Amino acid sequence: MARVAVLHNTLDGRGGADAVCLHVCEALQAVHDVTLVTLSRSSLADLNALFDTDADVRVHRPAGTGVVCRAFDALPDRYGPQLAARSVLLRRLFAPHAADFDAAVSTANEFDLPLPSLQYIHFPQFNCRHAAAGDDPRLDPLWSRLAGVGDRSLPADAHLLANSGWTADAVESIYGRRPGVLAPPVDPVPNPRPWEDREAGVVVLGRLAPDKRPLEAIGIVDGVRARGYDLHCHLVGSTSTIYADYARRVAAAAAERSYVTLHRDAARERVMELLATHRYGLNCKPAEHFGMAVAEYVAAGMVAFAPDTGGQREVLDGRSDRLFDSTPDAVATMTAAVANDDRPTLPRDRYASDRFHAAIREGVAAVLGTAEGVA
Template sequence: MARVAVLHNTLDFRGGADAVCLHVCEALQAAHDVTLVTFSRSSIADLDRLFDTEVYVAVHRPREAVVSRALDALPEQFGPQLPPRSVLLRRAFARRADDFDIAVSTANEFALPLPSVQYVHFPQFNRRHAAGETAGRLDPVWSRLSGLGDRTLPADARLLANSAWTADAVETIYGRRPTVCHPPVDPPPDPRPWAEREAGVVFVGRLAPDKRPLRAVRIVDGVRARGHDLHLHLVGSSSARYADYARRVASAAADRDYVHLHRDAPRSRIDRLLATHRYGLNCKPAEHFGMAVAEYVAAGMVAFAPDSGGQREILGGRADRLFDTTTDAVATIAAAVDTDARPTRPRDRYASDRFHAVIRRHVAAVLDE
């Protein structure tokens, strides 16, 4: 049994990266002494209900959490500020690093003083060196403070990436290519046959500007204008950080009797919607993986997403499932409804037991080394 530190800057935004963190803890907790090191204020019990996990690890919140909470007070347009949180987390963890045999980062790349497995959703430092990426003005500052300003990752770090697209970015920045390990996504129980499913669209994602739920509303508006009687379920976790935006989403839903908003829905409710509807819609361009898109595929739905990022891999690059603009999305979904398009992608490709086995295998390999 090894002493394992799982590093995750914050779980308070309740997105796909946070689901990966909970699943990593779940994968390792039976065989190792696991401590989750995080600034997050969210309770593990709440996250278990959201992500359908059963985590019982110790949780350590360093004193720097007060600074992380101060970042929560920044206006929405400043974004989640994950790089400075990770800089703080690395410095806080350095005080306790000797207490552990190995670290597992589920919050991207770190310069750590002990052997590690690092799961990269997308590089958080040195982003200005990635082709086509927009990096903030402070990217050089945070990269230097992170210990990665020279673009050299620790030699004893084993790298994993959520998609080939992310792996390309890591290789471009750091000259090392991670192993692709897709995030865990289980099929919902008891999916309905196609003929018994509702002709409706499900959108799963944070009620935040980057996920663009308001775009989903406009897309369904457009498909309905073409004569298709589709309804829309917006299923999103909410954060105090994006309270104003969430209110705009709620207002848009209230103005339409065919748009239904489900805030902070339990996993059972999400699974029920996925198992009983035909279409899934993602609206965020350049998703690093696209957990929601994978959920739609696992549920036996026809999924649609922007033609960029890791979600292209999930949908096999199919032109009849991918779109560039809102107008293109309307035409793509309307065509699928017209032709009664059916799902074709394998449903069990991203099952959580596969993910757990891969994580355990990589941790064991680093410990053996």
């Protein structure tokens, strides 16, 4: 049994990357002594309930985490979540404790760490200006340099995984190393209704945040209804102090429409019920690095729609009749599927969590083998 540190900058956003972190802890806790190191105030109990996980590990929050979180939480509505800055700080605070562990697992992208590591990359957080699909944040050169990766190289003993082929391309373009691809865990929804018994409604799953574009999703449903199809919409969103102002705007837009229902921080059982009883799933975030919500729609036996960019194209097998490039195109694409009574065709068990857990355990074993000098 090895001592393994799982590093995650913040779990307070309550998104797909955070679900991956909880699954990694769950996968490793039975075979290793695991400590989660994070700048996050969220409790494991709350996150387990949200993500339907059973992580039960030691949590180390560096001194001053509460103050740091409050400072960062004041920024996102205007400046974004500042994940790179959080990661720089996490690396600095973890460094004095690194010798207490045999290996580390990052579930918050790439790090320059002083011990062997497995690094799960949702999308590069540093040197993003060098990726064709990346943003060009003004402080990217600064954070990259402070993170120790300003020369665009990662430690030789770091084993890399990416959540999609699209993300792997971005990592390779920056660091010259191509990660293996391991899609996040998404289990089939239990007991889905037969298609004929499902409600003609749209589920929009994801945190209430600007990048997820729930307001655009409402506009798409408005457009389909304007073409004569009586769809209703369920916005199922986790909320966070990080995006409090934006969440209030979404709530106001939902309240103006009788056919839109907002479910804030819904229990997992309620989320599963909505996915199992409705026909359509909609994602509106462009360049989604993987698309956890899209994968959940597929796992529920729904017909899913998403922007024609990013890893979600892989989840939907590149189907042009499920992908769109603008709000008008989304309205036309969804309207055609409803009018034709299109049925789901993709396998529901493609991303089952047991596959993910086994791959993570194998990856950590490989890291530990490398650390011991084993080929």
